[in-house]
Amino acid sequence: MNIVTQTATWLSDPIHWSGPNGIPVRLFEHVIISGVSLVIALVIALPIGLYIGHTGRHTNFAVNSANLWRALPSLAVIAIVLPLTTALDPQLGFKVYPTVLAMVVLAVPPILVNAYAGLAGVDRDILEAARGQGMSAPQILGRVELPLAVPVIATGIRSATIQVVATATLGAVFGFGGLGRYLVDGISQNDTGQIMGGVVLVAVLVVIAELLIALIQRALTPRGLLLATTTSAAQSSI
Amino acid sequence: MRLPRMLALGAVGLVLLSACSLGGGSKPTIKIGSVSFYEAKIMAEIYAQDLEANGYTVDRTGIGLGDRSVVAPAIESGQIDLQPEYIGSRISYYKGTPTGDAAANLTALQGLVSAKGLTVLNYTPAVDTNAFVVRPDTATQYHLTNLSDTTAVQSQLKWGLATDCATNPLCGAPGGALQAQYGLTAQTIAGATLLSACDTPMADALKAGTIDVGELCSTQPDIAVNGWDVLNDDKHSQPADNISPIVRNDYLAKVDQASFEKLLNDVSAKMDTATLTSLNKQVAVDHADVAVVAKAWLQANGFLPKSS
Numbered sequence: 001m002n003i004v005t006q007t008a009t010w011l012s013d014p015i016h017w018s019g020p021n022g023i024p025v026r027l028f029e030h031v032i033i034s035g036v037s038l039v040i041a042l043v044i045a046l047p048i049g050l051y052i053g054h055t056g057r058h059t060n061f062a063v064n065s066a067n068l069w070r071a072l073p074s075l076a077v078i079a080i081v082l083p084l085t086t087a088l089d090p091q092l093g094f095k096v097y098p099t100v101l102a103m104v105v106l107a108v109p110p111i112l113v114n115a116y117a118g119l120a121g122v123d124r125d126i127l128e129a130a131r132g133q134g135m136s137a138p139q140i141l142g143r144v145e146l147p148l149a150v151p152v153i154a155t156g157i158r159s160a161t162i163q164v165v166a167t168a169t170l171g172a173v174f175g176f177g178g179l180g181r182y183l184v185d186g187i188s189q190n191d192t193g194q195i196m197g198g199v200v201l202v203a204v205l206v207v208i209a210e211l212l213i214a215l216i217q218r219a220l221t222p223r224g225l226l227l228a229t230t231t232s233a234a235q236s237s238i
Numbered sequence: 239m240r241l242p243r244m245l246a247l248g249a250v251g252l253v254l255l256s257a258c259s260l261g262g263g264s265k266p267t268i269k270i271g272s273v274s275f276y277e278a279k280i281m282a283e284i285y286a287q288d289l290e291a292n293g294y295t296v297d298r299t300g301i302g303l304g305d306r307s308v309v310a311p312a313i314e315s316g317q318i319d320l321q322p323e324y325i326g327s328r329i330s331y332y333k334g335t336p337t338g339d340a341a342a343n344l345t346a347l348q349g350l351v352s353a354k355g356l357t358v359l360n361y362t363p364a365v366d367t368n369a370f371v372v373r374p375d376t377a378t379q380y381h382l383t384n385l386s387d388t389t390a391v392q393s394q395l396k397w398g399l400a401t402d403c404a405t406n407p408l409c410g411a412p413g414g415a416l417q418a419q420y421g422l423t424a425q426t427i428a429g430a431t432l433l434s435a436c437d438t439p440m441a442d443a444l445k446a447g448t449i450d451v452g453e454l455c456s457t458q459p460d461i462a463v464n465g466w467d468v469l470n471d472d473k474h475s476q477p478a479d480n481i482s483p484i485v486r487n488d489y490l491a492k493v494d495q496a497s498f499e500k501l502l503n504d505v506s507a508k509m510d511t512a513t514l515t516s517l518n519k520q521v522a523v524d525h526a527d528v529a530v531v532a533k534a535w536l537q538a539n540g541f542l543p544k545s546s
Binding site: 019020021082083086087090091093094095172173174175181184185187188189190191 | 305306307331398400401402404405406428429431432433434439442443446447448
């Protein structure tokens, strides 16, 4: 049996689609832990990114310290916080909190840096024109800067989402469920179909999440900018 | 100027000469590998130093290579020549069923690996088997001594089982040891926290109270260090996981096989469970270097000359 048929056999076996270790349950767990982590990361990173992008203050400090976080391997974050969180709560503190924290650490930098870059990249002449028309600072942020920065900000959220959905599989090493269960258990059970089945499910989830964010991004982007979306997305990948 | 230059030349010549005498002849470099578990690394290092003391050159690149699913293909394909292995678990890896009889396991494993060009040498008296471990407070609260005592209270306990438990006949597979012999329900097994057995997260989880029963290894130092109770495997469900070196036949063909095998068999014969547990403690708890621990043990047992 080659790897493709093994994967297909595993994925199409109805046993793997029911029960507490079934794909629906694991998929749900994975979506929840990724979603919660991303929401927390957004709440932390977006305001900071927008603030430094809008004001131009503390830029170096914020961007550099955010990038420093990127150097932390998620596995190390989990291992470091595990003793602290288990002391707080032996159940969730062991199985859930460390992974969520590691995912937040992973997601904050791209969101923060892109939010800053999006605002900082808005043409100064446009801001001058807005100010000249008598718009207040909040009006400029809400009606000029933010809409123009949407493509870049959304790109940051997209790359954070991809990383979180793919890396949340690590939680399985520390007793959490999610799709990582199939990777970790598949490796120890020497079951290629299960490993590759898990990989396919993670990949599909990543693509779906990507498409969803792309749709939201499209809805939020001003019509005039849509034409230029491709070029700004390319710029933001720096 | 002339004299030092002559000396330097002479030194280079000596180095070359000694390198030749080590590399050639009937003692070719042996590539030793192991799984990343520290106990396996200790055994690999002990075999390595013993071989070195007897004139073999050892390539240690493969020690701590990864899981069994990485190391087994590595020795089958010749990326390594020798590995210490848990004979019962290796039988399970090949989808066989190990028993509690070590000699029978050795015969069974040899039968499985002969076609792959491998030879299994003698096993250690030391047994590292799956141990189901509880904290003393749990043992007192639920009156647990034997593993069968958990059957009645299984739903009140939080179980920590190995990541391969669901399909492992020695663990939670349908009709396997825990279900058939100890009467654990499929529901109990499905609700367990799955962690790598014999590893630190499992011990951490037991210590923190995330789980009440943890699947550890009988030689794992965490058990003694934390004063935990090992539940007695009263239905004799767990196999004899003694440790044997597995060697590639094409390597054995290049050396004096009888003396090579005797070297390793003599070492294995001296390794019992208590000794292995204490070596594990030195490495995993006291953070001693594996090579230092291996050397001290070999010296204490007369395989290496005592250092002055």
